Amino acid sequence: MSDKKHIVVIGGGPAGCVAAERLSRLGFRVSIVEKECELGGNLNNWDRLFPDGKRASEMVTKLVNDVKMADVAVWTDVEPIEAKRVENGFTILLSDKSLLFADAVMLTTGFAPFNAIRKEEYGYGIYRNVTTSVELENMIQAHIVPDTVSRVGMVHCVGSRDEKCGNMYCSKVCCITAVKQAIELKQMLPNAEIFCFYMDMRMFGPGYEELYREAQERYGIKFVRGRVSEASEDSEGRVAIKVEDTLVGRPMRMKLDRLVLMVGMEPSAGTRSVAELLGVKTKVNGFIQGGDPHIAANQTNVPGVFVAGTATAPMNSTDTLNDACAAAFQVANYLNG
Amino acid sequence: MFTFTSPNYEPFVWPFSIGMATLLIYITIKYIKWIYEFDKANRIKILKGLFSLGTLRSVKEIFLESLVHRKIYRENPMLGYMHMCFGLGWALLIIVGHLESSIYQASWANTPYYSIFFYYFLPAGAEYWGDEVFGFLMDLILLMILSGLFIAWGKRLYSRMVGMKKTTKQRPYDRLVKGVLWSIFPLRFLAESMQSAITGHGSFLTHSTGEFFASCLPVETLSYPLWWAYSLSLGIFFLLIPGSRYMHIPTEMVYIFLKNWGVKLDVKLGPNGELRGLSKFEVYSCSRCGICLNQCQLLTSLNNESIQPVYFLRKVREDVERGNEINNCLMCGRCEELCPVDIDLNALRMMQRQDHSVVTDETYSYIPSLSKTSPIKTGEEYSGCRKVAYFAGCMGHLTPRVIASMCNIFNKAGVEYHFIDEGGGICCGRPLRLSGNRAAADVLMQKNIERIVATGAEILVTSCPICYKSFKEEYELPIMVMHHTEYIDMLMHCGALNIRKGKERLVFHNPCELGRGCNIVEAPQRVLGAVGEIVATEFDGKASLCCGGSLANTVISPIERGRIAADALSRYTCSDPDCVVTACPLCKKNFAKVKQPVPIRDISEIVAERC
Incomplete structure (x- = not known):
């Protein structure tokens, strides 16, 4: 096992894929946990994106390829069922009974229509x-x-x-x-x-x-x-x-x-349950409460747990991808700091 | 100055007598003044009622509610016992004491103070008919009151002991008067005990304690001042009553008589916004027991402890500036249901809501009149004469599943019906009325009455308990009005619907306007029992919770409504039912605001599926 720090990204939609890829390129060991059998999230249920009419499938293919190229471990068909804060990190028990240790956790659990x-x-x-x-x-x-x-x-x-x-x-x-x-x-x-x-x-x-x-x-x-x-x-x-x-x-x-x-958009069932598992605060509307809205929007009330994309508020795919990049840097700062 | 030489007189009787007389004069003048303000119809009701069964009913009610406090017993036996100790205990002390002194004197015409201080005047060694029994009884009654006092003390320290999570925050003046009240009985107990040591009367209680005091205290010297203290506490208490919550003691009894004689509450305030007629009696009848506090979901879900009837009526009585509490009420009626004094809590709040409606010829001009060509058909235009008219109501139109289910049920039962508001109807007016705008509500009511009567139907069925309540209570329609739960129940009863019973475990949420509001409790139970398995909860029937969607509250935010809904749902679903069933489109809509642990369905949806 390498001495690289490990980040678990929960949710393999567009935000999760981009965040995982970026973090991996920044030199961390990254795993994505996705409850469906494939990556892509809500994009898999969509035809064309506004405003240019790009095919959602094209977008998913690019995201998945990037994740593959970046050497990210992908766990599909599983979801976290237990999470514990331990010294310097978290242990996350998945539904297939595997246990992950994470130095930091990124929540990209997204929305449900x-x-x-x-x-x-x-x-x-x-x-x-x-x-x-x-x-x-x-x-x-x-x-x-x-x-x-x-x-x-x-x-x-x-x-x-x-x-x-x-x-x-x-x-x-x-x-x-x-x-x-x-x-x-x-x-x-x-x-x-x-x-x-x-x-x-x-x-x-x-x-x-x-x-x-x-x-x-x-x-x-x-x-x-x-x-x-x-x-x-x-x-x-x-x-x-x-x-x-x-x-x-x-x-x-x-x-x-x-x-x-x-x-x-409403917070997905995954967003609600993961927030509860990790003790992450949610807003009245059920989305995850980020930190300072100007400079720390990707942080949560639990140190080491970050959030990106529509798990925190409704946003379009462009903003979601940008938000995931920003979140990746916040995680890197936290782990290197 | 009077000089009394009688052996049955002592100067210490004066404080009691002055207090008593002053109070009697005060309340007599006050009540006569209030009754004088009644309108003629109500004054005639009093005259007619005086020699009617209503008087007997009142005596019974006073005994059961003002003395025994039966309603409070149902809520919590220990709390009921505590109130009974003071109510029934004190009454018995007066009645039995008077009887005893009258037998001893062989005369009924004693001065009032004589029986109160009887054991002081009773010479040592005096014997009379039943003396031992009376002594025993009087001690027993005193013991009962003292035990109630102990519970009252305990309640102050730990109110949950008597099932109350919250108790009323009384004002300093009322706390002072309570202090005086609480001193009366211990003082009497001490005075009688000391007296017993001197004259040898008294029974198991005062005699034993008397002997004990005699062994360690100078009872001869202490007894006389204690009788003074007892009389003073009584006198002061009587003098303090008028400004205190204890005005409820005399007022409540008069209110019970007036109510049983058929005196009706005038639902309007006077020209200067003052209370009129029966409402004054009702406001002064509030004992501020605080039972309403624990019923109020604005308190249990939103932590608002200022708008409940106990505080609202205090403000009304003292005519202090009312804030938003006039409008900040769900009018769910949970407090009214359990009010031990049976005060019309909703009506008293409703009458404070001001009518802001401005109605001109233009206001409702968009409603097509029946005489012109309009989509509304009259009875003759319908094919054949149909006996049933269906009114879904505005809220009903927001829950099309309910409408579809009702149409399905009508068809399966072979009932031909007019769907009055199929293409859109007029509001029944109740939301306007609940917000105080009675004038505007009346206009809508008239327009609706025309339309309903024009159908020529014999039964009006509505899906909305809000419409139902207003059709039933305000419209004075010449035809029968039924809520769909009642109608389905009737169809089932006469065999028109063939129901297959299912295995679903159902909890019924009885809508406020239907259960408490219109007394419809059994029909939904029968219907549900026929379609599935009823899971009993502590909120069945008239104890049901409010969904939070109430139209009557114009103050709370949608998020607060959601919190009430979520709390109510979690209380309904603690026994893990398959489905929560309701019978009101508004309840269904408001529950849709929050995450639903189980499906929420209308009773008609379940019936339509199973017939």
């Missing part, structure tokens, strides 16, 4: 033609969007910025995802009418605003400022929604062939 069943008024799981943005992404990927669809409504902020379901935060990626998916739908179904119901359009990233403009000007996608209050189903399976157009100040009713719920 909001469970739309909790927003019962939109009828997800009840009406035939209500789907989530994740399902739509899969349908687009598999080219199974029925061409009979002529009118689609996309509801922004499902499970985000919604005190009624207990999530006060913005999930950041849903607005731009809606723009991206609306364009993709329009490309597939040029005659379809597409409506996006938004609270406000948060086009913060490079290229986002341009894409939003393009969606309106080139693709004729209609953006309605207002929140859908409830949905019901008619005998033909069409979804009738009630919504207020707050710019006009009038309530509207509309029938749609398909209602797409732009589900937000």
Whole structure:
């Protein structure tokens, strides 16, 4: 066994892969613990990334290759079931009974899409033609969007910025995802009418605003400022929604062939359980509480335990990868300090 | 000056007599003034009630609740015993003492003080009918009161002994009066013991302690000052009552009479925001026992110990500036359910909420009127005359699974129904009413009544307990109103639904507005018992918890609502059921805010699956 210090990265999504690769290149021994059978996390369930339309699979391939090249030990199909603080580090017992010693731990356990069943008024799981943005992404990927669809409504902020379901935060990626998916739908179904119901359009990233403009000007996608209050189903399976157009100040009713719920991000089950195992503080919203938001965002209340990516707050893939790089440096400082 | 030479007089009777007389005059004037302010209908009720069964019922209630404290016994036997010792004990001391002195004197018309200080006036060696029995009884009663006093002392040190996690924070004045009250009985005990050593009366208690005192103390010298002290403590206590919480003792009894005579609480404040009518009696009837504190989920989940009825009513009574406690209440009714004095705690708070509604012709102009062409059909326009009208309610529309289940149940039972608010309805008005905006609520109520009556249905079924309560209590509809739990129960009872019993272990969360609010407790139990296995919890029936989603509270934050929901769920699921069942769309929605340890479903969903 080498005398290199050992870092255990819990969670093998984009943040975990990048952090592991960087730490390995910085001269540490690194292991990734992933509960699924392959690396990639939520990217494995996605088709194309905004704003450039890069394939998620391409991204995953690059991340995995980098991890391989960097000589990182990858443990798949396992999750930590016990963690103990010992002198100068941690012992982590995995579900396959192997025991790891870590000088430092990096939590990259990520997010889970909001469970739309909790927003019962939109009828997800009840009406035939209500789907989530994740399902739509899969349908687009598999080219199974029925061409009979002529009118689609996309509801922004499902499970985000919604005190009624207990999530006060913005999930950041849903607005731009809606723009991206609306364009993709329009490309597939040029005659379809597409409506996006938004609270406000948060086009913060490079290229986002341009894409939003393009969606309106080139693709004729209609953006309605207002929140859908409830949905019901008619005998033909069409979804009738009630919504207020707050710019006009009038309530509207509309029938749609398909209602797409732009589900937000919630801390994943892994994020919750690992935080509990290691005694890491979480915020009221369940995401992991980082340190000083300006200079130590990747630290946690437990010295030696770091966090990166969407385990700490919703963010897009670009920010996630950058955050993981930053976290890798914080770990290195801690171990070399 | 009076000069009394009677052997039945001593100057020490004055403090007691003055205190007693002053108190009696004070409360008589006060009560007459309050009753004078009643409206005519209520005054007539008093006149009619005086010679009715209500009077007998009141006597029974006073005995059971003001003296025995039956309700408190149910909550905690030791706490009940403590209150009984003071209530029943003191009453018996007065009654039995009066009886004893009357028998000795062979006259019922004694001065009040004579029976109170009877053992002082009783000469040595005096014999009368039943003297030994009376002596024994009086000692037994005194012992009972003293034992209650011991528990009260213990309660101050460790309140959990009597099942109370929190006790009322009393103000210094009330603590002083309590001190005086607590001194009365030990002083009587000491005075009687010393007297027993001199005159030889008394029984197992005072006689034994008397002999003991005689062996070590100059009882001849001590006895007389102790009778003075006893009389003084009584007199001072009576004089201090009017400003203290002990006003509840006389007021509660009058309140019980008024209530049983059918006097109704006026739900509006006077023109200057002052209390009127029965509400004054209710406010003064609060004994500040603090039982409401431990029921309040704002205290148990949010650690807020300032808004509970005990403190709220104190502020109302003293007319001090009220803060947000008027609106910071879930109105779940858990406190009201266990209030030993049966005070209308929710109504008293509701009446303090101000009506801010501004209703003009424009306000509700968006609601189509029935006369114009509108999506709302009248009875004749529907095909055939259907007997059942279904109203999902605004919250019902946010839980489409409930609506789908109800439609499914109607179809399986072969019931033809009008779905009144299928394409959207009007709010029942209760949320407005709960926030004080009664005028606006009335407008919505009128519009809804038109629509309901126009269906020509005989039964109105609603899925929302909030709508249900307002349809039932405020609307005065000419047709029968049922919540869907009751309706399903009825369908099952008459064999219209063929239910397959499952093995799921179910806990029922009875919504506040349904169980405590509308007294619907058995129907859901019968329905659930038929579809699965009921797991009993300590929160069954009217002891149910609030989900935290209450529309009545306009102060707490969504996160605080989530905390109440999470606490309630963890208390419901400690017996590890397969599912928590409720019957209110709002409860279901509010529980959806937090991580659910088990699925939360509406009773109609489970029934629809199993019929």
